[in-house]
Amino acid sequence: MFYLKVLEITSLYTILVLGIYLMTGLTGLFSLGQGGFVSIGAYTAAIVYMRFGLPFPLALAFAIVVGAVLGFLVGIPTLRLRRDYFLLVTFGLGEMVRAGLLYLAQLTGGALGMAGMPKKVGLPLILGSIVVITFITYSLKRSRFGRDCIAIRDDEMAASMMGINVYAHKIKVFMISSAITAYGGALYAFNILFIEPNLFNWLESAKLIIITFVGGLNSIAGVIAASAIYYSFGEFFRFIDVWRDVLLAVVVVLVIIFRPGGLFQGLSLLPSKLKRKGR
Amino acid sequence: MKKSILLLLSLAVILGSVSPVFAGGQTEEGGPIKVGMYADLSAGTAQWGTDAEKGARLRIKEVNEAGGIMGRPVELVIYDCKLSPTEAVKAYARLATQDKVPAVYGSLISNTALAVSPVAAQTKVPVISRAMDERATTPGFDPDDPENPGPANPYFFLLQPSAFQQAAVIAGYAIDELGMDTFTMLYDKGNAYAEYLAKGFAYYVEKRGKKMLGSFEFQSGDVDYKAQLTKIKELGADGLFIPNYVTQNANAVKQARELGVKARFLGNNSWYKPMDEVAGPAADGSYFPNNMTFDDPSTQWFFKSYKAEWGEEPRLHSFSGYDDMGFLLEAIKTAKSTDPEAVRDAMEATRKFEGIIGTINIDPQTHRPVGLPMAVLRFVGDQIETVEYKYLPKEP
Amino acid sequence: MNWNILLQQIVNGISLGGVYALMAVGFGLIFNVLKFSNFSHGGVVTLTAYIGFFLSKYLIANFIVTFVLTAAAGGMAAVVIERLVFRPIRRKGYPISMLIVNSITVAMLVQQFFAVTLGANYYSYPNFIKETALHLGNLTVSKIYLLMLGISAVVLGALTYVIRKTKIGIAIRAVSSDISTPSLMGVNVDFVISVAFFFSGVLGGITGYLLGMTFTVDPFIGSMILKGIIASIIGGMGSILGGVIAGLLLGAAESLLIAEIGAALTPMVIYGSIILLLLVRPQGIAGKITEVKA
Numbered sequence: 001m002f003y004l005k006v007l008e009i010t011s012l013y014t015i016l017v018l019g020i021y022l023m024t025g026l027t028g029l030f031s032l033g034q035g036g037f038v039s040i041g042a043y044t045a046a047i048v049y050m051r052f053g054l055p056f057p058l059a060l061a062f063a064i065v066v067g068a069v070l071g072f073l074v075g076i077p078t079l080r081l082r083r084d085y086f087l088l089v090t091f092g093l094g095e096m097v098r099a100g101l102l103y104l105a106q107l108t109g110g111a112l113g114m115a116g117m118p119k120k121v122g123l124p125l126i127l128g129s130i131v132v133i134t135f136i137t138y139s140l141k142r143s144r145f146g147r148d149c150i151a152i153r154d155d156e157m158a159a160s161m162m163g164i165n166v167y168a169h170k171i172k173v174f175m176i177s178s179a180i181t182a183y184g185g186a187l188y189a190f191n192i193l194f195i196e197p198n199l200f201n202w203l204e205s206a207k208l209i210i211i212t213f214v215g216g217l218n219s220i221a222g223v224i225a226a227s228a229i230y231y232s233f234g235e236f237f238r239f240i241d242v243w244r245d246v247l248l249a250v251v252v253v254l255v256i257i258f259r260p261g262g263l264f265q266g267l268s269l270l271p272s273k274l275k276r277k278g279r
Numbered sequence: 280m281k282k283s284i285l286l287l288l289s290l291a292v293i294l295g296s297v298s299p300v301f302a303g304g305q306t307e308e309g310g311p312i313k314v315g316m317y318a319d320l321s322a323g324t325a326q327w328g329t330d331a332e333k334g335a336r337l338r339i340k341e342v343n344e345a346g347g348i349m350g351r352p353v354e355l356v357i358y359d360c361k362l363s364p365t366e367a368v369k370a371y372a373r374l375a376t377q378d379k380v381p382a383v384y385g386s387l388i389s390n391t392a393l394a395v396s397p398v399a400a401q402t403k404v405p406v407i408s409r410a411m412d413e414r415a416t417t418p419g420f421d422p423d424d425p426e427n428p429g430p431a432n433p434y435f436f437l438l439q440p441s442a443f444q445q446a447a448v449i450a451g452y453a454i455d456e457l458g459m460d461t462f463t464m465l466y467d468k469g470n471a472y473a474e475y476l477a478k479g480f481a482y483y484v485e486k487r488g489k490k491m492l493g494s495f496e497f498q499s500g501d502v503d504y505k506a507q508l509t510k511i512k513e514l515g516a517d518g519l520f521i522p523n524y525v526t527q528n529a530n531a532v533k534q535a536r537e538l539g540v541k542a543r544f545l546g547n548n549s550w551y552k553p554m555d556e557v558a559g560p561a562a563d564g565s566y567f568p569n570n571m572t573f574d575d576p577s578t579q580w581f582f583k584s585y586k587a588e589w590g591e592e593p594r595l596h597s598f599s600g601y602d603d604m605g606f607l608l609e610a611i612k613t614a615k616s617t618d619p620e621a622v623r624d625a626m627e628a629t630r631k632f633e634g635i636i637g638t639i640n641i642d643p644q645t646h647r648p649v650g651l652p653m654a655v656l657r658f659v660g661d662q663i664e665t666v667e668y669k670y671l672p673k674e675p
Numbered sequence: 676m677n678w679n680i681l682l683q684q685i686v687n688g689i690s691l692g693g694v695y696a697l698m699a700v701g702f703g704l705i706f707n708v709l710k711f712s713n714f715s716h717g718g719v720v721t722l723t724a725y726i727g728f729f730l731s732k733y734l735i736a737n738f739i740v741t742f743v744l745t746a747a748a749g750g751m752a753a754v755v756i757e758r759l760v761f762r763p764i765r766r767k768g769y770p771i772s773m774l775i776v777n778s779i780t781v782a783m784l785v786q787q788f789f790a791v792t793l794g795a796n797y798y799s800y801p802n803f804i805k806e807t808a809l810h811l812g813n814l815t816v817s818k819i820y821l822l823m824l825g826i827s828a829v830v831l832g833a834l835t836y837v838i839r840k841t842k843i844g845i846a847i848r849a850v851s852s853d854i855s856t857p858s859l860m861g862v863n864v865d866f867v868i869s870v871a872f873f874f875s876g877v878l879g880g881i882t883g884y885l886l887g888m889t890f891t892v893d894p895f896i897g898s899m900i901l902k903g904i905i906a907s908i909i910g911g912m913g914s915i916l917g918g919v920i921a922g923l924l925l926g927a928a929e930s931l932l933i934a935e936i937g938a939a940l941t942p943m944v945i946y947g948s949i950i951l952l953l954l955v956r957p958q959g960i961a962g963k964i965t966e967v968k969a
Binding site: 006098102119128234235 | 320358359361364365366367369372373375376377390393394397412414418419422467468469470471473474475498499533
């Protein structure tokens, strides 16, 4: 039962990592505020279910839609900014979400958080979600859409000269990512059964970015592997688990310097025989 | 693609089945009795977690020196939950299902308690905790209707007065012993612990017919409260209640002094050491409740013992760890069994556990202690002194 | 609201702004001149806050001496970080995003390191200044905040002079706009960048020491730097003065807003306004629009 729980939690976080893989790994958008989307997804689903009595699947759907819509609204003004400005603006947005959740205490319970959600989310749903999301991400990556993402990541100016509408593309990516992240948040709410506004701060958001880099910008499997290892690390290495984040930091620095494709850069989801030549 | 998912899953399963070699559950009769504990050993409240661990270990050592329980030695299995609810849930699950402990000592802090509480109800291994948030023991608690807490979680116990109870102690003392009539407060809006104390304080003050002139919040990461304190100064109340964590309280106190706020400061049990080192003389004249006090003659032996064992002075949660682990072990002894159900029943039936911090008398309705007094202390300069060893406020 | 209170709130705000301005200057040197958001600055601040504490508590109980030593330590730390973490990336020509990720990682490393090792303790600097506040009539100002404000101003002036007028300053500016050309002209790019980092590290050390002195030392003290970073960004790329002004405005706005609408709504208003500002005027208050490089 315990290992089930570990698998559940690890997989939940992996969904979140996959959520930002599309925008950060493939498209090079760095956001310190994705934690805000996790919270929004979690609270939307929880509020819709607990306060308005809607059925659980609808609650999930709501979370996804709200995530996408907010991604759109947030993206429109902010995606024109340079990378580090975007990073900071999204940090600010994450803080705004947190403050907003604390303020709207009537609806959200404020600092007291929300509890009492029934456990609707078990391992099957989580793993199933990972499969679906991986499939979506993989297909996007391999398609024209994904190639455009990578082009933008590597050199925005060149990409726009090649005729890619960088701005519109970024918005689509951001919307999809935010929707996935919000979905992950909703799953969290109905699995851990307690949510509070401080759930996912900028440091956790930063970790998602970092894990993506460790896993490998071009490797979905790599990112999944890195995420699985990090979030279940404590279970297998109890004695140094306290140092987990320090280790992560060291590993990341080394990886970026010596193996910038990521620790698992060679790992691909399909054995190479099945892949089409030329990417 | 399904292949790799399968690969990952099988990896997890393989590692999982290999791990019991390293772990190992409750063994046959005659082996040591493992008791579980999870605490914040790193992250923001790490000091409390490590203190509690030391207190718990000291108690276990004493019990073992006296022959153990039912002739078996006690062994502590402890995990770091890093102030994170998900880590706490994992730690609890591991203790309950892998290490198969009869009971778990966990959650000094409310956020982890609230995450573990429902899991405990399902897993049916009892948890004792210091989390003052009423919802950990009575999940239906509504701070706006504190008289009706709802049913208790059968597998969760609180061993110190809850937030509302503690707020009542200091509010009652302020009204009855210090003669205060008007109050303001400054608390961390993002922290349920502080917010519950604040609500409890306001509730008690109003029930006693006194006035809350103003209630001011700050965001969790803020360190500067001058804007709020300037308004507080303007309101001129008798008392200012500051119920947050140590560094926030210290910052608030120093800044309030600087601005010349006239109110007397009232605190929570986070005002005990090391608040004296961190706030220094700015805290002069403040009063706060605490679970224990350091010059109580009946507890001096603990200071000596602890210092001999760990080489440092015990702090608040050193006492917590010692008492709470004692309660847990006593329940196992009374139940004469390591079956979690039997231990749970013994816990619920505990009426007179003599801890160093007081006599614990569990109310089976709420799973919280009843009539547990607290000490009231005050700052004179930058020194803490005891004013009351055991104080219980008047009913509102 | 009566005038006295309003004045006090403004004073509160400006002095808080002084804290942010100091952070903005430290961050701003690398940001404005090398055009790179160096989040590891927070790590340097945290590290030096601890160093300053241990120096003043256990070694020498003298404000000036420990202050200077800590500042120097900060400088060295920054240089070390540059050489170990940023230089290899720069040398290999990787995109800037890698630098940013690594800088965040360093900040996280420092924070988590202290959380694991010393996080269980709260440290308070010895009381060098007995009376921490200045009373001017009805108003109260914190001396340390004033000190921070003063240092920001001095540093700003000094930096501006150095950047404009001295050889090393010109070299730094040359390097920031184009990494390869200056080396063709005989400038030792590595050395120049190290110098820039040294200065920013010294500022980080000053910031860490003063922050540690005012508020308690804990592993999360570096997170305060985010406000300073925000100020730098609003101030605009290319202008350290912009960052300082933005810091002051940020502090003032925060204090007044908290006083008026409470701490709950304030972040929303502040961040909302910042976002608006950046949308309408992406170059910030005083900056120039620069090309996005890859």
